Amino acid sequence: MAELTMIQALNLALHQEMAADDAMLVLGEDVAQTGGVFRVTQGLKDEFGSERVIDTPLAEASIVGASLGMAVNGCRPVCELQFSGFGYFAMHQLESHAARMRWRSRGRYEVPLVVRMPYGAGVKALEHHSESKEAFFAHVPGLKMVIPSGPRVARGLLVSAIRDPDPVVFFEPKAAYRACKEEVPDEEETVPLGTSRIVREGDDVTLIAYGAMLARTLQAAEQLAEDGIEAEVIDLLTISPLDDSTFTASVRKTGRVVIVHEAHRSFGPAGEVAFRILERSFWWLESPIRRVTGYDVTVPFFAREQAYLPDADRIVRAARTALREE
Amino acid sequence: MAELTMIQALNLALHQEMAADDAMLVLGEDVAQTGGVFRVTQGLKDEFGSERVIDTPLAEASIVGASLGMAVNGCRPVCELQFSGFGYFAMHQLESHAARMRWRSRGRYEVPLVVRMPYGAGVKALEHHSESKEAFFAHVPGLKMVIPSGPRVARGLLVSAIRDPDPVVFFEPKAAYRACKEEVPDEEETVPLGTSRIVREGDDVTLIAYGAMLARTLQAAEQLAEDGIEAEVIDLLTISPLDDSTFTASVRKTGRVVIVHEAHRSFGPAGEVAFRILERSFWWLESPIRRVTGYDVTVPFFAREQAYLPDADRIVRAARTALREE
C-alpha cells in the first residue's frame, strides 16, 4: 500500500502487467527512452528492454495500426498517443480496423489493445493539448472507452483494460495526473470495465461526472451540503459500454439530475446519459435533466481555459436550478 | 424547372456555382475524368477545365488539407471524399485545422470549404460504404454539418454550403441519390443552413428525422394516419448548428417525440436533439422521448443491412408506444 499520484498508479499497473504477461508490449512516441512526456511509462524500458518497450516513429496511424497487427499476432500492445488531440490522426485505424477486426473475422482475430491518451484541459498546455472528444470513440461499436478519475481507479481500470480481449481507448485526465495522491494497494486490484460507482450518496439530486470533472463535482456536492442539499455523485468510469443501471436507479431516488463533462456541449456524452435516463427513469424525473459542460467553442489557449471548463460554482448553480424547478 | 434525381440536383448546384464564381474548385478522387463514382461531378471538367476540377492523388488527409490551403489563398474548394467511411482519414485535418483556422487566426483566414461525402446504408455496397457518423463532425465547434433528404433541398443546401464562409461537412444520402425525382427550379434557389423544416403537420406526435431516414419516417406517418394518428414530421437538414426552435415548438404542441436516425444508437445525434427538448420543452412532454436508430453494431454486410436500418414499422411502433404511455 503506497500513496501514489495517478501517474505513479498507472506506472504501477504497467509494470505489474508487463511482469505478469510476456506478451504485453508498450509502444508510442518517446515512451521508452524518456518514459513518455508525462513519465507514465518510466522505467519500463530498463526493466523489460527495448523490444517490449518501443519508441516508435512519429506517426499515430501506424502506432495504432501496427499495434493492431501485434495484437493479431499474439501480443498485448498498450500504445500511447501523446495527447488525445492527436488521436484523430489514428481515427481511421481505430474506427475501421481495431473496432472491427473481431467482427470482420467472425471472432478469429482478437485485438486486445489499449490505446492510452492523456486528455482534457487545465494544465496550461498548447493548442490541441486540451481536447476531450471521448464522444467520438464512445460512438464506435467494438471500442470501449474508459476514463478514470483518480489514482486508485486508474490503476484498477488500466489493468482491466490490458486484460480485456477487446480494444480499449483509455483517456487519462492530465489535470488529475499529479493533482492528488491516493492509497493504492501493492497487490493486484482491478476495477471492472462497464461499471460506474457511487462516490457520494445523497437523496436530493444526482450529479453524474467522470475524469477530471469528478473532483469539481465532489466540490460542488460539498458546497450543496453546506445548505443541506445532499447530492448523490456518480463516477461513470467507463463511458462505453455505459453502465446505465447505477445512474438510472439514482435518478429514481432523487428525481433530479445534472450531468457534468468538459467535452463540448452539443453532441457531447451528456446526450447519451440523458437518453438512457429518459428510456429507463422518465417517470421519476421531477425536473428537466441539466448539463454543465465545456462550451461549443474550441478550447481557448490557456489564459482562458479555466473559463471554458465547468467549475464547482456552475455545477452548484445547475443543481440548485434543477431543485428549484418542478 | 426539371424533374431531377438528387445526383442531378447536386450536379446542377455545382455547375451553376462554378459558373458564377471563378474562385470555386472541385477536387477529389476520380471527380474530374469520370465525374465521381456516383457521377455527381459529371461534366464539370469538360466545362471548367482540369485546373478547376481536379483528380487528386488517393489521400484523404491531403485532399482536405490542400483544400484548406486553397481556401486560405482565395479559392472556394468543394472537395469530395468518396465515402464518409473514408472520412476518418481526414479527421485530423477537419478537427484540427478546417474547424479552427478562422478561430486560430482571429478571423484573418477564412475557410470557405465544402467537404462532400456520400453516407449511409442501403445500396448493397461493400464494408465501410454504409457509415453514418455525422455525430463526429457535429461535435466539432467550427464545422457545420448538413444532410439533405431529397433532390430539391439537396441543391439548395449545397449552394448555401458553397457560399458559406465556414467549412461545411456535407453528407449525401446514397440511398436517396437516385431513389426519386423532384421538381428543381432552373433559377437559383438556396436553403439556408441552420434551419429545419416541417414536412408534414400533425398534432399527435412529433417525428424528427433527416437524410435517407426522412422517406421512411414519412412512410411511417402515412401508416399512422391510416389509424387517425397525425404525426408532425420534421426534417432537420442541418445537424449542426442545430435548429432547435422548430422541433421544440412542435413538441410543445404534441407532447410526444420520436427521433429517427440510421447512425448507431449510443452517443448518436438523437442525444443532442433530446437534450434540447429537455432544455426547452420538458414540461410539455407527455411521455418519454423515444428513438429509432441503427443498432450499436458495425453496419452488417449488405445481406443484413436492411435489418440494421430503421424502417417504417419500427418508427410506427415507437410512435404508438410514445402515444400509449402517460
Add this chain to the structure above:
Amino acid sequence: MPRQDVELGVPLEWLGIVDEQGQVDEELLPDLDDELLVALHRAMVLSRRFDERRLQLQRQGRIGTFAPAIGQEATQLGAISALGEDDWFVPSYRETPMSLWRGTPLWAVLLYDAGYNEGAEPPEGNKDLPIAVPVSSQVPHAAGIGYAARLRDTGEVVLVSFGDGATSEGDFHEGANFAAVHEAPVVLLCQNNQYAISTPLEQQMGSQTIVQKAASYGIPGIRVDGNDLLAVHVAAAEAVERARSGDGPTLIEAVTYRLSVHTTADDPSTYRDEQEEERWREKDPIERFRRYLVDRVAMAEGDVDGLEDEVAERIDEAWEQAEQRMAELGDPVDMFDHVYAERPAYLEQQRDAFQAERGEGGDDG
C-alpha cells in the same frame, strides 16, 4: 566536398525473365518444380474464370460489387507462391487469386460477394487477414504482425499487398517506415495496375516509378514485370528470404495492368481507350505463362482444355455451396454477434428488442 550527389545506400532494380515474346533469360530462371509450375498455371486459370463467372453473377444480381483481378494473375500468384504456409498474408480487396491459393474456398469468396459477413472468416489454420477495404490501411497491420513475429521469434514473414494508388496514402508511408525502422520481416507488394479507379499514375504520384519510394525507407526495392510470373516469383522469393533472415522489408513494384473493370460499378471507357487495353491484352500473363509451360514443361496443349472443364465444374459446385450456405444464414439477428468478446447489457437489450419486434410483439425505442 561542398556540392556533391547523395548516395541512397539501397539498391533499386528492375527485373524481367520471360518477356512478351516468350524470350527467356536463362541465367535468371529460377529452379522450380514442374508440379509447382503446373499448379500455378491452374491457379491462374481458375482465378480468371472465377472472376469472369462473378462478373456474370453480378450482372444477374446474384452477388454484389467486387474487384476482379483479371490481368494481374501473374503478379499475385508469382508473389504468393513465394510465401510459406506458416507466413502471414495481408490483402487489400483485389487479391482473390492470392486468397484462393492460400486456401480460402471459392464458396467463401462468393458468400462475401453476396453480402454475408460469414464469407470474411478466414479458414481454420489460415493466417490471412480478412479483406481490407480502406486503401493502404492494412500496411501498418503488416508492420505490426511482422514486429510481433520477430519479437516472438516465430520465423514468420508477412506479405502485404496494395495498389499503385495506395502508395499515396499516409498509411502506406507510415507502415513502410515502421517496418523499415524495426527491420520487420515484411514484404511490401505493390500491384501497379496503372490506375486507381480512373486515376492514372501520372496524376497519382510525382515519381516516375513506385520502386523508388523504397529510398524513403532505406529498404531495397525491386521493380518487376508483373505479367511475368517467374520474375515476380523470383523477386518475391528474394524478399521473403531477406525478411526471414532478419534483413527487413523489401518493396516490390509489380508492373501490370487491370484488364477489366475497377469494380463492377466502374466503366473504364470513361478514362482509357481501347488501344491501350488492347496493347495490354497482348501481354496477357496467363497466355505468356502457358506458352512457357508448353515449351519447357511436359505439358501438352491438350491439357489446357481439360483444365478449363475442371475449373468450370469447381466454380459451379462452389456456387451451389454458396447458395446453400446463404439459405442457412438467413437470420439477421447474427448482426449482434462478434462486436465484443462478450455482449454488453445494452447490446443484449437491443438484440432482445430486435427479436421481439420480429415477433411483432414488442415495443421499440
Add this chain to the structure above:
Amino acid sequence: MPRQDVELGVPLEWLGIVDEQGQVDEELLPDLDDELLVALHRAMVLSRRFDERRLQLQRQGRIGTFAPAIGQEATQLGAISALGEDDWFVPSYRETPMSLWRGTPLWAVLLYDAGYNEGAEPPEGNKDLPIAVPVSSQVPHAAGIGYAARLRDTGEVVLVSFGDGATSEGDFHEGANFAAVHEAPVVLLCQNNQYAISTPLEQQMGSQTIVQKAASYGIPGIRVDGNDLLAVHVAAAEAVERARSGDGPTLIEAVTYRLSVHTTADDPSTYRDEQEEERWREKDPIERFRRYLVDRVAMAEGDVDGLEDEVAERIDEAWEQAEQRMAELGDPVDMFDHVYAERPAYLEQQRDAFQAERGEGGDDG
C-alpha cells in the same frame, strides 16, 4: 535488359559553403548585399536572446511552455531570407526566428506563449499561417496554397517548414506528393535537428538521409549544412526560383541541431549526452556566421556588443508591451468569438449564460 538499376530521374545533392573551420568555397558563395548579411546576423542574435529570455520567463511562471530554436538560427534565417514578402510562409511551432523575420512582433510571440489566442493573429498584410502544432499537418496546407497561387497566377511561392520527425507522418507524405503531382510552387524545408523530442533519427526512419525521400515524389532534393547560413540561403533561393518558374517543389534537408530543450517540458539529459551537445555547440551557427562577417564584411567585432544591448532593449520593451496587452485582454468571454463568421443562436445563448453567470445572477444548464 532483364536485371538492371532503376534511375531516380531527380538530383539529390549535398551543399555546404562555409565550413566549421570558416573555410569558404568561393565558387559557391552567393552574391548578397552586406546590408542583408548584417540584418541576418542581427536577426540570429535577436532570436537567440529572445529564446533565452523566454526560457527565463517560463521558469518564472510568466509564460507557458514553448519550443526554442536555439542552434537552428542559420537554417531558419538562411531559408526565410530567400522568400519574398509576397510569398507565403507555413510554419510548424519552432519557427520563431522565421516569424520574427517575416514581421511578427516580439510581443505577439510573448502573448501566444502566455496563453492568449490574440498572439496567433498574423500581422496585417503578412502571409504567414499561424503556428501549427499537430506535427506535419501543415504540409498539405502549403500544397493547397501553392496550387491556388499557380491557378490564380499570383506568382507566389510557399515555404513550409517542419522537423525530422515530421517526415514520418502520413501528412508529410501526402502533402509532398500532392505538391509534386501538381508542380505547385512549394519549398519543403525540413529542419533536421536530429531529434523528435527524445527520438533520434535512426529510430525515426529507415533511410540514412531525409533528402532521399524526395525520390518518392520525383522532386529535386538538397541536403545542406544547416548551421551554414549561406549554404541554406543558396539552397532555399534555388528552390524558390525553381518554384517560381513553374518547376514545382524541392525538398531541402537542413542538417542542424537543437542545442536546447524540445520544449520547456523536456529534459534532454534523459536521452542524449553532454559530449554530443558539446560537439554541436562548437558548430554554433551564429558564431560561424559572425566570424565570416567580421572577415568579409566591414563589420567590426565592436559592432557585436552594441548589437547585444540593442537586442536586450528590444526584448525588454516587447515584454512590457505584452504585459500591457495581457492586462487589456482579461475578458474570457472572447472565447466565444471567431468560431464561425456569424455566431449561431445556440452559441449566442451559451455566451449569454456565461455572462449572466459571471454576474452571479444566472442559471446554468
